[in-house]
Amino acid sequence: MALLENPLGHPEKFHISKDLGFILEDPLEELPDCYQVWVRLAKNLPSLIQNGQFREEVKQLPELNISQLQGHKEQRLAHLALAVITMGYVWQDSEVMQVLPRKIAVPFCEISKQLGLPPIMVYADCVLANWKKKDPSGNMDTLFAFPGGDCSKGFFLVSLLVEKAAASAIGVIPDIFEAIKSKNVESLKESLRTVASSVHKAIEVFDLVHKHVNPNVFFDTLRIYLSGWKNNPLLPNGLIYEGVWETPKMFCGGSAAQSSIMQCFDALLGIQHSSAEEKTSAKFLEEMRNYMPSSHKDFLEAVTSSPSVRDFIISSDDIKLKKDYNECVKALVHLRSYHLQVVAKYIINQSNKQDNAKEKKSSDNQEKGTGGTNLMTFLKTVRNTTEKALLKES
Ligand code: HEM
Numbered sequence: 328m329a330l331l332e333n334p335l336g337h338p339e340k341f342h343i344s345k346d347l348g349f350i351l352e353d354p355l356e357e358l359p360d361c362y363q364v365w366v367r368l369a370k371n372l373p374s375l376i377q378n379g380q381f382r383e384e385v386k387q388l389p390e391l392n393i394s395q396l397q398g399h400k401e402q403r404l405a406h407l408a409l410a411v412i413t414m415g416y417v418w419q420d421s422e423v424m425q426v427l428p429r430k431i432a433v434p435f436c437e438i439s440k441q442l443g444l445p446p447i448m449v450y451a452d453c454v455l456a457n458w459k460k461k462d463p464s465g466n467m468d469t470l471f472a473f474p475g476g477d478c479s480k481g482f483f484l485v486s487l488l489v490e491k492a493a494a495s496a497i498g499v500i501p502d503i504f505e506a507i508k509s510k511n512v513e514s515l516k517e518s519l520r521t522v523a524s525s526v527h528k529a530i531e532v533f534d535l536v537h538k539h540v541n542p543n544v545f546f547d548t549l550r551i552y553l554s555g556w557k558n559n560p561l562l563p564n565g566l567i568y569e570g571v572w573e574t575p576k577m578f579c580g581g582s583a584a585q586s587s588i589m590q591c592f593d594a595l596l597g598i599q600h601s602s603a604e605e606k607t608s609a610k611f612l613e614e615m616r617n618y619m620p621s622s623h624k625d626f627l628e629a630v631t632s633s634p635s636v637r638d639f640i641i642s643s644d645d646i647k648l649k650k651d652y653n654e655c656v657k658a659l660v661h662l663r664s665y666h667l668q669v670v671a672k673y674i675i676n677q678s679n680k681q682d683n684a685k686e687k688k689s690s691d692n693q694e695k696g697t698g699g700t701n702l703m704t705f706l707k708t709v710r711n712t713t714e715k716a717l718l719k720e721s
């Protein structure tokens with residue numbers, strides 16, 4: 328397939344930017360006037376939840392249809408604002424709401440359908456579209472936040488900066504497939520070095536999480552608002568979307584398995600989470616592709632179905648090429664190992680601290696991630712699968 332027709336040569340067609348990757352470039356901060364009520368309510372969530380008024384305000388919302396929303400950026404801001412309102416409405420306090428009122432459920436499900444997203448907050452909402460430049464010097468802020476002070480701002484923005492650091496690899500994807508096609512080994516080596524350095528930049532940025540995300544607040548407050556209603560004992564049948572479906576529906580809570588950039592690295596390097604013991608994690612990663620904007624999911628599928636970079640390198644007798652490939656895999660293993668240490672500090676230690684205060688957590692009641700996964704098993708499996716992809720350099 329000539330590069331011109333090769334979809335990978337035109338990332339912009341997938342709402343992907345050459346320098347920001349899957350991050351939404353310059354997100355809108357306001358919607359057309361008739362929809363601004365959604366943006367205002369979502370922005371006031373922390374104070375309205377603090378004084379227990381949030382749910383009342385949601386019930387006062389006007390019934391709006393989404394026909395006036397024009398273009399991808401308005402749709403993304405509308406999905407983000409409606410998602411924030413939905414999470415706040417369901418999780419405002421210990422009395423969990425079983426029914427999402429039609430005034431929010433109907434437009435939220437319609438805009439979700441247009442974007443190919445589920446009607447629940449996803450990574451593409453609160454990380455990829457939830458940012459603005461605060462001042463010309465480039466300091467950033469989030470558009471929306473959750474209770475817990477600056478914790479959600481820190482968590483979302485650090486994730487965004489990791490995405491931004493890793494995004495420099497997206498720009499070389501067309502070059503990688505062109506190099507495979509024309510068997511240009513030197514060009515392929517250069518592109519692989521760019522991929523490895525983008526992951527190293529992402530690892531450096533990751534460190535900011537310790538400075539900007541408080542572990543207690545993350546575990547006790549923010550994590551609750553990112554929870555979903557699939558396999559969640561607090562909403563055992565899921566959530567009723569009034570005016571949309573007669574029966575309750577289940578959707579997974581926020582997970583960075585919804586991060587396209589990480590799944591893109593796996594697809595590009597031919598790291599397959601698919602063997603028997605990896606079945607659960609492979610299935611979860613696959614399911615999370617349905618929690619990405621449809622254009623990003625399509626891009627991942629285009630990468631997955633392109634000629635295998637890994638097979639080309641395995642069949643090559645160029646040792647340096649194998650070393651450059653292994654540098655990319657090693658960098659990904661390092662990133663996932665560092666992330667595991669962070670998860671231990673922010674979730675496992677926090678959970679054990681709480682257990683010591685109460686009775687011991689039984690072994691089968693292991694901590695679950697926001698995405699509902701048995702998180703350490705999932706994360707270790709994903710990291711180990713990545714490590715297995717290393718090629719023999721002899
Ligand atoms: C306080 C910081 C963090 C905590 C507590 C945390 C926790 C978790 C947990 C529990 C999972 C398991 C699946 C899920 O429930 O989502 C996960 C997955 C994941 N997280 Fe984080 N995370 C943190 C920060 C980050 C950051 C800054 C990034 C960078 C983008 C990131 C990227 C990922 C990715 C890509 C996955 C999917 C598994 C993989 O591909 O390795 N996480 N994280």
Ligand SMILES: Brc1ccc(-c2csc3nccn23)cc1
Pocket residue numbers: 448449450453454482486553580581582583584585697
């Ligand atoms: Br919704 C939503 C989905 C995912 C995240 C997120 C950013 S980094 C990370 N690791 C686990 C989750 N996660 C935040 C909000």
